[in-house]
Amino acid sequence: MLSVPTLWTVFVINFLALGLIWAYVMRSYPSFDAARFWTGSAFVAAVGAAMAMLRVVMTESLLPLLAAGTALVFAACLAAMGIKKFFGRPVTWRATLLITGLTFAGLAFFIFGNDSVRMRVSIYSIAQSLPLLLTLRLLLTPHEGRINPGARLAGTVSILIISFYALRLIACVVSGGGEFSFLQFDQLQSVMILVLVFLSMALNFGFLLMAMDRLRNEVADLALLDDLTGVANRRHLVQRLTEECARSERSGQPFALLVIDLDGFKSINDTHGHAAGDFCLQHFTLMAQTRLRPGDLLARTGGDEFCIVLPSSTLREGAMIARRVLEVCRLDAEQCVGSDIPIAVSIGVAQWSREIGPFPDRLIAAADHALYDAKKSGRNCFAAYDPAPPLVPGIEIPALSDVTLRRRA
Incomplete structure (x- = not known):
């Protein structure tokens, strides 16, 4: 049979190891704020377990018991704060300090004022379960249409921990608490601590x-974003166009593509230098986004070239x-003074058709044709691509653009 001190030693070692792992995660990913709380939770839990082990071997003092119970409850509160931070919920210390403070006061009273194992076990069991119970919904509720696999595991384990402490509370009330203190040296206590460690x-x-x-999701997002402007990159554009082409081929519903080039870049x-050029790209991105609708995608495909799906x-x-x-670009250019750099753009517009099918490169080529016509017509304008054959050869017809285009065979 494993002894209780040995199991508490295992508890300490395991949580020290977890604390070091979380500390490494926290240092490697400074923006991952939840890791700070989980790092603190692991180290505080290790301290609490060490105090519990000290109480087992030093039976003459009850101070380690008070320190252990308070520390382990504080560790549970820190873990719950990390869960809230992970899901972007407001995190305050009020609830943590309230739960920890009430636990300390309750344990102190029933240790030094009115010695009662039953009340100590009851207070500790409730205090350990409450932080997890308050965050359980976050772990088990889908976020952005999916449940994080780790959150599902953490939620399931939280339910088991809460159930464990609920059963312990019931058993404590029935038996008087003496057999469920985690500190007595017998087989039952060893099994309980082993379950708790697991x-x-x-x-x-x-x-x-x-x-x-x-x-992993953040890395995937970065792989689809342009470093300079923060909008989608060419890879993201191709993925989106492929999806839209497949969707349109199934439904027959069209979609449009804009190809944009900054004039005189x-x-x-x-x-003015490349720094000024970079600023122009960023400024154009901000201006263009103000004119887009929810669901439209702006992407930088390279250099001074952009696309809008x-x-x-x-x-x-x-x-x-x-x-x-x-x-918006023309209005901004009119307001330029002094060393401000006006931005002018040429735009080609094309629409998906059955002839394009599932091939996004064909749609890009059509929009490029329209962009070329806009460039030939003096720039700072847009042109639309119409693949329909002419009704009368050589006759030009009005197009949906600032310039007149010839229908293309």
Whole structure:
């Protein structure tokens, strides 16, 4: 049979190891704030377990018992704060200090004022369960349409821990508490501590899986974003266009694509420097985003080239968005004074059709044709691509643009 001091020693070692792991995560990913709380929780739990072990071997003093109970409850509160932080909920110290303070006061009273094992066990069991109970819904509720696998594990383990303490509370009330103090040296206490160690470790493994899933998603997001402007990059654009093409091929509903080029961007870099050019790209991104609708995607495909994906939009609606982007750039250019650099753009607009099918490169090529026509027509304008054959060869017809385009065969 494993002795109680040995199991508490295992508890201490395990939580020290977890604390070091969380400290490494916290240092490696400074923006991952939940790791700070879980680091503190692991180290405080190790201290509390050490105090409990000290109480087992030093039976003449009850101070280690008070310190152990308070520390372990404080560790549970820190873990719950980490859960709230992970899911972006407001985190305050009020509830943590209230639960920990009431636990300290209750344990102190029933240790030194009116010695009662039953009340001590009851207070400790309730205080340990309450922080997990308050955050259980966060762990088991889908976020952004999915449940984090680590959160599901942590939620399941939290239910088991709460059930464990509920059964312990009931048994304590029935028996008087003497056999359920975690400190007596017998087989039952060894089994209980072993279960507690296992559940505590499993809970932290759930937290680690939550962190891994979050960090993996952040890395995936960074792989789809342009470093300079923060909008989608070419990879993200191709993925989105592929999805929209497949969706349109199934439903027959069109969507539009805008290809945008900043006019005279090379001269801006040559005259004002690359820092000024970078600022122009960032400034254009901000201006363009003010004219887009929810669900539209702005992407930088390289250099001074951008694309805008307009889901469920016709060529006419694409032309309307192109006109809005031009207008905001023109208005901004009119307000430029002194060393301000005016930004002008040319835009090509194209609409998905059955001929394009599931191939996004064909749609990009069509929008590029329209962009080329806008450039030929004097720049700082937009042009729409219409693949329909001409009714009368050689006859030009009005297009949905600032320029007149010839229909393309």
